[in-house]
Amino acid sequence: MKSIRNKLSLATCSLLTTGNASAEAIENAWELDSSYLYYSEVDRVTVNKLVGTAKGYVSTKDTASIKVVFDSMSGATPTGAVKNTSLTYTGASGGTGISATGESGALSDFDDTRVAVALDWAHEYARTMSVNYNGAFSVENDWRSFSVSATANKENSSRSTKWTLGIAGTYDQIFRVNGNNTPEPLTRVEDGRFLGEGERTTTDIIAGVTRVINRRTIAQLNLGFGIANGYMTDPYKVFSVVDAAGVEWDQYFEGRPDSRMRWTITANLNHMTFPGNNGIHLSYRYYSDDWDVQSHTLDYAHRFNFANADYLEPRIRLYTQTRAEFYQNSFVDTNIGGTPDLPQYLSADYRLDDMDSATAGLTYGVRFGSDADLRTRLEYIYQSFEHSEFDTNKAIVFNISYGKRF
Amino acid sequence: MTIKEEVKPWEKDVLATDTMQFPRDPMQSYLDDHIYFSKEASTGGNGVGGGGCGCN
Numbered sequence: 001m002k003s004i005r006n007k008l009s010l011a012t013c014s015l016l017t018t019g020n021a022s023a024e025a026i027e028n029a030w031e032l033d034s035s036y037l038y039y040s041e042v043d044r045v046t047v048n049k050l051v052g053t054a055k056g057y058v059s060t061k062d063t064a065s066i067k068v069v070f071d072s073m074s075g076a077t078p079t080g081a082v083k084n085t086s087l088t089y090t091g092a093s094g095g096t097g098i099s100a101t102g103e104s105g106a107l108s109d110f111d112d113t114r115v116a117v118a119l120d121w122a123h124e125y126a127r128t129m130s131v132n133y134n135g136a137f138s139v140e141n142d143w144r145s146f147s148v149s150a151t152a153n154k155e156n157s158s159r160s161t162k163w164t165l166g167i168a169g170t171y172d173q174i175f176r177v178n179g180n181n182t183p184e185p186l187t188r189v190e191d192g193r194f195l196g197e198g199e200r201t202t203t204d205i206i207a208g209v210t211r212v213i214n215r216r217t218i219a220q221l222n223l224g225f226g227i228a229n230g231y232m233t234d235p236y237k238v239f240s241v242v243d244a245a246g247v248e249w250d251q252y253f254e255g256r257p258d259s260r261m262r263w264t265i266t267a268n269l270n271h272m273t274f275p276g277n278n279g280i281h282l283s284y285r286y287y288s289d290d291w292d293v294q295s296h297t298l299d300y301a302h303r304f305n306f307a308n309a310d311y312l313e314p315r316i317r318l319y320t321q322t323r324a325e326f327y328q329n330s331f332v333d334t335n336i337g338g339t340p341d342l343p344q345y346l347s348a349d350y351r352l353d354d355m356d357s358a359t360a361g362l363t364y365g366v367r368f369g370s371d372a373d374l375r376t377r378l379e380y381i382y383q384s385f386e387h388s389e390f391d392t393n394k395a396i397v398f399n400i401s402y403g404k405r406f
Numbered sequence: 407m408t409i410k411e412e413v414k415p416w417e418k419d420v421l422a423t424d425t426m427q428f429p430r431d432p433m434q435s436y437l438d439d440h441i442y443f444s445k446e447a448s449t450g451g452n453g454v455g456g457g458g459c460g461c462n
Contacts (some may be wrong), residue, residue: 036431039441049434049440067436073461114459136457142460149455158412168454210428222427224450249424267453270426279425287448295448304449321447354449363434371429377432383445397441401433 017103031055037399042394044107061124064159071114071140076107079349082240082389083250097257105251106181106389108236114263128155134168142235143175151206164208164222174198174231182235186342189238216272221267224264232256238328239348241340249336256326262289279303279313287321293352295321301363309365315379317359323351329387350393354386361397375401428452 048071055065069348083106125131126213131152138145150166155161174197175181179196199389208222235254240248264287271280283299295378301315333340361379368374379397408444413421418424429435429452443449 021432022416033433037437037438043430051436053433070461072454073460098450102419136455138459145459147455151454159415160412166454170455174451174460204450206452208449212413212418212421215413216420217460218421218426222451226456232423258446262448264448266433268428268452270421270428272423272426277420281425281430287450287451289447293447295446297451305425314460315408319442319446319448324447349444354435355446357446377434381441393408393445395445399437401431403433 008208012046029057030406031403032406038396038398040396041075043076044393044395044405045073045077048288050177050231055120056233063120063122065120065138067116067118068117069114069116069138069310071112071116073114074109074111076109077172077391078350078388079105079108079252080103080237080239080350080389081251082242082246082248083240084246085240087248087251105238111237112141114138116145118172125159128157128159129153139358142175146171147261149204151235157277160212162210164206168202168204170200170202170204172198172202172230174200174235176235182233183253184233185253187253189251198235200228200230200232202226202228210376216274218270220250220266220268222264222268223233224262224266226260226262228260228262230258230262234260234347234349237347237349239370241327241333242330243336244329244332248330248331250340251271252331252340252342253345254349255345256347257291257345260289260291262286262287268296279305291352292319293323295319310318310364312367313363313377315359315363316380317357317361319355319357319359321355323354323386327352327387329389335337350385350390351400352389354387355383356380357383371405373403375399 035051037049050070051067053065053067055146057065058064068269116136116138118131118134120134122132124132131150134149136147145170147170149166152166154163179194180197182198184193184195187193204224204226206222206224208220210218210220212218215281233254237254238251239254240254241250242248264285266285269282273280279302281303285297287295297317297319301313303311303313305311324347326343327347329348331340331342331346359379359381361377363375363377365373365375379400381395381397383393385391424430
């Protein structure tokens with residue numbers, strides 16, 4: 001079976017069909033990939049992540065794969081509260097998974113683990129037509145997520161153009177640890193008013209075209225649309241009600257709209273230089289949603305391929321976003337002790353603020369023969385925020401991956 | 407960079423390499439998606455499915 005598939009694949013020189021990633025890969029019936037990621041923010045969150053994938057070419061027309069992910073997350077994360085407070089802080093959560101640190105409660109410690117499994121099956125219905133089916137779940141102390149998706153790929157007869165259409169449905173359950181509940185949005189933290197679990201359904205659609213431009217260049221354009229309904233609030237995030245001097249005198253749970261629509265336009269380009277055979281990899285994404293968030297993402301990587309099967313790849317990623325329309329770092333009310341006249345939605349989550357971000361990184365990869373490879377990368381992420389209580393976030397990323405084909 | 411003529415099957419050696427695929431490294435793309443999904447308000451653009459998380 002393996003030799004038949006090899007001959008067929010090589011004879012047709014299929015380029016764009018998912019699963020036949022390279023001329024070398026298709027000579028193998030099984031592909032394993034494993035990765036360890038260390039992500040650490042300065043004085044904040046640390047994540048250790050392990051990922052393992054196995055992909056098998058189970059017939060001449062079918063590919064099955066499984067991905068298993070284990071995450072361990074801990075550290076301090078901003079609650080949304082300001083640092084300058086007159087409150088005797090009693091904690092935003094009350095759970096053991098996340099608890100207030102410091103006097104103001106502007107940061108909370110948390111500790112969580114996550115296990116996720118994804119199954120994928122790709123079937124080739126015709127020489128130029130295939131469909132990928134995917135099912136996935138993810139479980140952590142305060143979140144459960146289930147998703148299914150199908151992505152169809154259709155190529156033209158010469159396989160120089162591929163059209164892609166994908167749809168996914170996701171169902172999420174959101175709750176706080178040790179309570180399986182969510183706070184009633186825009187209520188006082190001190191009142192401790194809680195509701196049941198939050199639920200969210202999301203539908204995502206993507207349509208794309210991938211086109212061979214010339215012998216050394218290939219380009220892709222994707223249009224994405226997503227709509228989410230249900231509980232969109234973060235059950236741990238709060239905001240401060242402050243006086244004219246910015247001193248907190250009360251604290252409320254945040255509240256967000258119960259729906260969100262998103263649009264993306266993404267363009268990707270891969271080019272191999274001549275001479276030199278170095279890779280130029282450029283990507284741009286425009287994002288917009290009905291929370292008034294708009295963003296631009298530019299990603300550029302340059303791969304220097306060396307003669308002895310190893311490579312070095314510097315990368316830079318630039319990102320900018322506008323804030324959500326209901327984002328405020330705090331709510332000003334000079335009627336201290338009264339009931340503030342809050343807007344319909346309000347969040348002080350720093351991730352919804354005006355933001356600029358840059359990532360600089362370096363990847364080194366090496367092949368061992370034609371069946372194994374090792375990739376290591378080190379990156380530095382810098383985020384700056386316009387209004388948030390913590391105006392920057394800095395992180396380092398270390399990642400090592402090992403792939404083996406049998 | 408113009409489209410002059412169709413690239414013939416026997417001319418697709420370069421295009422068949424790992425570095426010319428989308429994504430080039432599915433593992434790295436998956437890890438990046440998770441990092442930036444957790445730290446930015448934007449998400450998506452290169453595929454659908456895979457599930458969410460409650461990352462802080």
